[in-house]
Amino acid sequence: MLVIAVALCGCSKKKQFVIQGEIEGLGVQIVNATYYAAGGLKRVSVVASENKFVITGESVRPTLLTVALGDGLQLATLIVENGDKLRLAGDVAEPYSIKVSGNSDSEKIAEWVSENAALLEKGDAAALNRSIAGWVGRNKSSKAATALIVSFFRISGFEQEADSLMGLLASSARTQEIVQNFTGALSAQLGEAASTTIGSMNLYDVSDSVISVNPRSRTATLFCFMSADRQARDSVSSHIRTLTRNYGPRRFEAVEISSASDSAEWRESLKGDSATWRRTWAPATVASTSVRKLGIPRYPYFIVADSAGHQIYRGSSIKAAATAVENRFGH
Numbered sequence: 001m002l003v004i005a006v007a008l009c010g011c012s013k014k015k016q017f018v019i020q021g022e023i024e025g026l027g028v029q030i031v032n033a034t035y036y037a038a039g040g041l042k043r044v045s046v047v048a049s050e051n052k053f054v055i056t057g058e059s060v061r062p063t064l065l066t067v068a069l070g071d072g073l074q075l076a077t078l079i080v081e082n083g084d085k086l087r088l089a090g091d092v093a094e095p096y097s098i099k100v101s102g103n104s105d106s107e108k109i110a111e112w113v114s115e116n117a118a119l120l121e122k123g124d125a126a127a128l129n130r131s132i133a134g135w136v137g138r139n140k141s142s143k144a145a146t147a148l149i150v151s152f153f154r155i156s157g158f159e160q161e162a163d164s165l166m167g168l169l170a171s172s173a174r175t176q177e178i179v180q181n182f183t184g185a186l187s188a189q190l191g192e193a194a195s196t197t198i199g200s201m202n203l204y205d206v207s208d209s210v211i212s213v214n215p216r217s218r219t220a221t222l223f224c225f226m227s228a229d230r231q232a233r234d235s236v237s238s239h240i241r242t243l244t245r246n247y248g249p250r251r252f253e254a255v256e257i258s259s260a261s262d263s264a265e266w267r268e269s270l271k272g273d274s275a276t277w278r279r280t281w282a283p284a285t286v287a288s289t290s291v292r293k294l295g296i297p298r299y300p301y302f303i304v305a306d307s308a309g310h311q312i313y314r315g316s317s318i319k320a321a322a323t324a325v326e327n328r329f330g331h
Contacts, residue, residue: 017084019055019067023075025092026051030070035063035080036177045070058082062105063177064147072292077113077151079105079143079178096120108144113152123227123259123299125154133165141170146178154298193295198223198309201290203257203280206270213278215305219251220312220328222321227299228260228269236300239322240277247329257282257291259299304328 019033026048033044037059046053055067059081067076067088075098076088086102096117100110112135113120119128132153136145146169155162166174198221200214215221222243226233233256240254254277260266266281273279282291294303302321304313306328313324 014083016056016058017080017082017086019057019065019078019080019086019088021048021053021055021067021075021088023048023051023088023090023092023098026053026069031055031075032068032070033057033065034068035059035065037061037063059177061177062143062175064150066151071289072295076100076106077109077147079103079109079147105142105144105147108139108142109147109151112144112148120152121259122229123225123296124229125158125298128152129154129158129161133161136165136168140168141173143173143175143178145169146173146175150178193293194311194314196293196295196311198294198303198305198311199290203255203282203291204263205278205280206267211278211280213253213255213280215253215309216307218253219307220247220325221252221305222254222325223303223305224254224256224318225296225299225301225303226256226258228258228265229299230269232300233269233273236318237273237275239318240275243322243325244277247325251329252325253278255280259296 021031028047028049031046031048031053033055035042035057037057042057044055044057046055057065057080062079062081065078065080066074067078068074069092073092073095075095078086078100080086080103084103086100086106088098088100090098097114098110100106116128116131119131132148135148139145149162149165153162153165166179198215200212202210202212205211222240224236224240226236243252244254256275256277256279258266258269258279258281260269260281263281270279298316300318301316302314302318303311304321304324306312312328313321315321
């Protein structure tokens with residue numbers, strides 16, 4: 001009977017995977033796991049207590065899974081399948097430094113994220129893509145390589161490079177669950193972000209104080225999510241100046257939100273700038289809940305909101321964003 005019991009216990013363990021986390025500063029809050037298995041999107045939500053949580057799920061084949069907080073802050077990107085037991089450890093204040101153990105693919109993803117934390121915070125698409133391309137070139141048979149392309153490669157403007165990278169991967173690394181299914185999951189997540197109504201956001205501004213920004217006080221509000229790249233900022237500024245001049249501060253407002261890794265880098269990017277619109281700072285590690293829920297996929301990125309806080313445009317084109325503002329005013 002004892003042998004049978006042990007055997008049944010072993011079979012039970014292999015019918016699920018387990019993710020155990022101990023993250024300093026987590027306290028008591030919701031932790032979500034999102035992944036694809038059995039032909040559909042799965043979402044598991046648990047409540048962390050005293051900085052600890054345990055997530056269980058089922059997938060008979062290796063699949064891509066994200067662990068994130070209820071406010072959208074992502075803690076880990078993992079490859080999991082039944083029988084896996086993974087552990088996450090770190091500090092919620094340093095999400096890019098969270099350590100992962102339990103299987104080699106997940107460990108490799110976490111190592112890459114940690115090594116590229118500065119690039120991820122800046123949102124430098126070209127530099128991130130070069131880092132991923134280099135890693136993929138050295139690890140063509142790794143499912144972690146596929147995960148990096150699907151989860152972190154900035155596709156907009158780099159479509160051919162993304163296609164070429166996928167072509168380098170061994171067929172064993174391009175499993176359906178990771179490539180096709182999680183692409184669907186990502187689309188679903190972005191769809192949720194696009195439907196989010198924008199309310200009041202608390203942001204750091206250039207006077208070293210926290211200000212509240214609410215699109216409901218204007219006919220149209222343009223949110224510009226920028227990196228510390230001066231050239232990118234300069235190309236956007238002319239469009240903002242034109243919109244501000246045409247529609248005035250009572251009807252239109254532009255808010256620049258920088259993802260610079262620290263305040264010194266942010267201020268350096270503003271030197272010599274004569275901008276009159278609100279310039280704020282919200283790096284990934286301290287961004288308010290309302291900013292995280294918007295699911296900004298890359299930088300620069302623009303969102304136009306109407307007076308009800310509904311998003312009427314979101315994308316990487318400042319020209320398209322400006323057109324959305326103009327259409328709002330009937331021009």
